[in-house]
Amino acid sequence: MKGIRREGSKGRALLPSFSLFSLLSLLSLPPAVARAQSIWVPIDHQMHARVEWWHPHLAGASGITALSGARYFSATFPVGERVAFAFELPFARARMPATVTTPAYADASMGNWYVGLQVGDALEPTAVVGEIGARLSATSDDAFLSTTVGMIGDPERFEAFLPSAASLSAAANIIAHRGSTMARLRFGMTALAYSGSGTGDGSHMLIDYGLMASRDIDRLRIAGAVIGRAATLNEGPFGDRASHVATGTASLSLGAFRPSVSLRLPFEQSMRRISPWTLGVGVDITPRGKRC
Secondary structure: OOOEOOEOOOOOEOOOOEOOHHHHHHHHOOOOOOOOOOOOOOOOOOOEEEEEEEEEEOOOOOOOOOOOEEEEEEEEEEOOOOEEEEEEEEEEEEEEOOOOOOOOEEEEEEOOEEEEEEEOOOOOOEEEEEEEEEEEOOOOOOOHHHHHHHHHHOHHHHHHHOOOEEEEEEEEEEEEEEOOEEEEEEEEEEEEEEEEOOOEEEEEEEEEEEEEEEEEEOOEEEEEEEEEEEEOOOOOOHHHHEEEEEEEEEEEOEOOEEEEEEEEEEOOHHHHHHOOEEEEEEEEEOHHHOOO
16 A cells, blocks of 8 residues: 655655554545444443543654644533533644754644433443444544644544544443443444545445453452454455554552553554554542542
C-alpha cells in the first residue's frame, strides 16, 4: 500500500509518510474503523466522571510536543436501577515547535461528541449489559494535525476525530465479577456515515470486539485489554481490514479518585511503523467516595 503524506495548507509536511490501512482510510474512506465508547469506561450504573489523555509516540515524526494527543471527558449518570446515561466529549491538540527551516505550528479541534445509554444490571456476579449510542459530527475539517494525532493516539475510538463523520453504535457486554477479579467481553457494531469534501459520501458497517480483565490488590488495580476492530463491507484479506491493540493499565484507589497510567501497543506491523506505543494517563471520579 502506498504511503500518504498529510500536509498543511502552507504546503509544509506535518507528519511522515504512512502506510497504515486505517490512516489511509482516514484520508480517503473507505474503509474506516470506528467504536462507541472505550472498553475502559466503567459499566456499573454509578454516577462518575472520567478524564483521559493519550499521547502517541510517532516514529519518524520528531518535533510533535509531549502535550499533543487525544483528550476525553466522559460522564455516566444513572437514571434507574438498570439504565444509565453516558456522555463523552473528545478534544485533540497538537503542536510542532519552530525549527531552523520551519515556523511553529499548532492546531486543536473538538471531537465528535458521544451520547448513549447503558442498559442492564451490571452489579450481578455475571451480567449482560447493552450499550447504544451515537457520535455527533463536531470535528473541524481544518485542524488536520490535531485530528490526525488524536486518531493515532487513540485508535480504539478512531472515529471520535473523523471530520464530517457521524455514527450509530450498539454493543453487548458480558461482565463477570469473582471477588477482586473482573472480566469483560464486548462485541459491537457501528454504522458510520461520512460526508467529506473531495472524498465522496459513504456509509460503512464496522464491528469491534474486545476482552478486558482486572484484579484488585488492596487499593491497586492491574488491568489489561485486547481490542480489535474490522470493516465488514470492504474487500480484501481480514488482516487488511482489521487492527488490534493491547493495553495495560495500573490505577490506585484514593477515595473518590482513581488515577491511572496506561501503555498501549499495536499488534500490526503497519501500525507499529506509525506509532510503536502510546502513553495514557487519566483519573476516574466517583462522588460520595464510592469505589469504581
